Amino acid sequence: METYSPLPKYPTHVGIIMDGNGRWARQRGLPRLAGHRAGVENLRRVLRAAVELNVPILTLYAFSTENWSRPIEEVRGLLQLLDNALSKEVDEMHKNGVQLRHIGNLDPLSPSLQQKVLDAVKLTQHNRRLIANIAFNYGGRQEIVSAVQAIIRDGLKPEDINETVISNYLYTAELPDPELIIRTSGELRVSNFLIWQGAYTEYYVSPVYWPDFDKDEFYRALVSFSQRDRRFGGLHNPS
Ligand code: IPE
Ligand code: IPE
Ligand code: MG
Helix, strand or coil, rough: CCCCCCCCCCCCCEECCCCHHHHHHHHCCHHHHHHHHHHHHHHHHHHHHHHCCCCCCCEEEEEECEEEHHCCHHHHHHHHHHHHHHHHHHHHHHHHHEEEEEEECCHHHHHCHHHHHHHHHCCCCCCCCCEEEEEEEEEEHHHHHHHHHHHHHHCCHHHHHHCHHHHHHHCCCCCCCEEEEEEECCCCCCCCCCCCCCCCEEECCCCCCCCHCCCHHHHHHHHHCCCCCCCCCCCCCCC
8 A cells, every 4th residue: 555645747638558357367267258347347446546646537448449359259248348337337427526438439339338328428428527538449540530531521621631630530539638548467559549649648557457457556657657758859958
């Protein structure tokens, strides 16, 4: 147990690649889905930690556009877990001031599951304590493709296009870019997460599997962030 001393700076928006559920389960001789279940249970703890650690916006990578290539039973299990979590957790999140959002493409989900997501977003839209943006069926490349399609559909001309316009056509249009992206389970990859928005993000890789990622680990990531010298291509102390 650590003490959580105040830090000189905090990120406003933190992305988390919630990785390692399968290995967490294997380590315990459990089926992969038991790891995903433990991963969903961990969300409550991490949302609480975000509030306590002064992080106002989280984007949580829950299911990628590439995750459809997993065995059908696992994909079905993950969809079922999303469905259950929406049934069981949303009221509590709403009470705790969490504003739920979704990024990604809902089209392949069943109409009833799509509706549940939209209902949760609507119910919580005025909450202000924490924005929890869930990336489900999200892929950074797919996001850019759909932004380009929408730009063409809207009839924009080449000279109208700039970085701000593209940012405003992404799913994250109303959110600032993440200053910090945390990946659990030690993997050193982006796996198609926020590839446009993450152009200048600081990365932190935690060795623990997602179900074990707790407030102490979160704080360690924030300490590391607070010590980074962010230069954005310039020089900090030009002499
Ligand atoms: C992350 O855990 C959850 C999803 C990608 C849905 P994994 O399922 O990728 O766990 P590992 O990487 O196999 O341990
Ligand atoms: C990234 O994890 C996607 C999510 C955490 C939802 P993966 O486990 O799918 O990524 P790879 O396959 O290791 O790149
Ligand atoms: Mg993984």
